[in-house]
Amino acid sequence: MTLASTDSATISRRVLVDACQVLGLDCAGAEPIRIAENAIWRLPGQLVARISRPGGTPTARRELAVANWLADHGIPAVRPAPGVDQPTTVDGRAVTIWEELPPHRDGTVNEVAHLLKALHSLPEPDFALEPLEPFSKIRTRLNQAAVVDDADLGWLHSYTDRLEAAWLRLVEAPTLSRCVLHGDAWVGNVAAAEDGISYLLDLDSFTTGPREWDLTSTAVKLTSTGGITSSDYEEFCSIYGADVTAWPGYETLRDIRELRMTAYACRIATEHPGHPHALREVQYRIECLMGRQGVRPWRWTAVP
Structure with a gap:
């Protein structure tokens, strides 16, 4: 728990x-x-x-x-x-x-890559999946972020507006890919069983949109937080068949992912205001986004 x-x-x-x-x-x-x-x-x-x-x-x-x-x-x-x-x-x-599920461990980036490659090749289902919209949950969490001071919160709201404008310009491109997305595809949402089968978990974020969104979840572990090695990421790209960091829109998706991770930490710290790690991590992540903690990758730590 x-x-x-x-x-x-x-x-x-x-x-x-x-x-x-x-x-x-x-x-x-x-x-x-x-x-x-x-x-x-x-x-x-x-x-x-x-x-x-x-x-x-x-x-x-x-x-x-x-x-x-x-x-x-x-x-x-x-x-x-x-x-x-x-x-x-x-x-x-x-x-x-x-x-x-049978006994299992968290997935690896390689297992994520195999599952995403299979998922992204599927036709869209015959039931409705809403198009990807990354910002409503961010705004909800920021609006409830009682542990963030007014100045920082104002900056976060302004930053959200700027990123949303960049996102809208990006998705208007006629050549942008579109497929079914997991929506939150990282190793914690893959379970690898002892028999070698890897399973997708947490299906509540499924949506449609650019495949690059799902790929960015792993890429930021390299470029933003240093959570995986360069060789891990190279193997992920080799299995999937693409490197999203070489795509011109990557920085926009990277920045949105970082903001979402920060907004999530804000929610946890607000709901558990006496937890010192969550409070410290929120402030550190905000300072990273503001450019006050040097260049990426940063030393973000998990906020359960």
């Missing part, structure tokens, strides 16, 4: 109990796997429950549709539990039930 307040865990457990009663599932002995953006619980019978934040039912429906579509196309991913009528909504929170 990561930085979960007692209140968050208590709320999600209550929602879990109510949902399992509706679905006729046993939740005795349920164990929290992660309480973060979504709450993830392990249930008896090799099942996993995923509980959204309030208002997450439309996203949960799309996530289930995506999972079934991926199964139809042979892409390994988390699978909805068969025979369960879902999603179930309790107090505005969507609850979905999934098959538990």
Whole structure:
């Protein structure tokens, strides 16, 4: 469980109990796997429950549709539990039930590359996926960022406006690629099982847009945060067949990704104001974006 307040865990457990009663599932002995953006619980019978934040039912429906579509196309991913009528909504929170994956570890950049190459080759599904729009969640998180002082927050809002203008110019290009995107394709959203199969996780960000968006998630680990080596990144590019850092629009996507990571840290620090690491990391990331911490790569550390 990561930085979960007692209140968050208590709320999600209550929602879990109510949902399992509706679905006729046993939740005795349920164990929290992660309480973060979504709450993830392990249930008896090799099942996993995923509980959204309030208002997450439309996203949960799309996530289930995506999972079934991926199964139809042979892409390994988390699978909805068969025979369960879902999603179930309790107090505005969507609850979905999934098959538990076999024992696994986080993916590698190579495994991410293989999955993205397969995903990006698929035709668009026959259900609606909204076009990629990176800024609404950023603005929501900044609007709620109570731990950021007014001057820095004003700069972040202005920076967001500038990046959105650059983004709109970029996506107007008639030659820009378009395909189905994972939307948040990094090693933490890939699970590599002991049998050698790698699975896509967290399907709630699926969208359509330029394939470069998914590739940038790995590239920033090299160019922005130094989280992978040059040889790791070269192998990622070799497997996928492209190097997004050589694309003229990369700096715009890189900057948007960095801002999203900073806005996410703002949300965590706001929800857990007594956590010193989150507060320090937020300020450090803001100073990096402002150009006060030298050139990339920076030394960003995880904010769970």
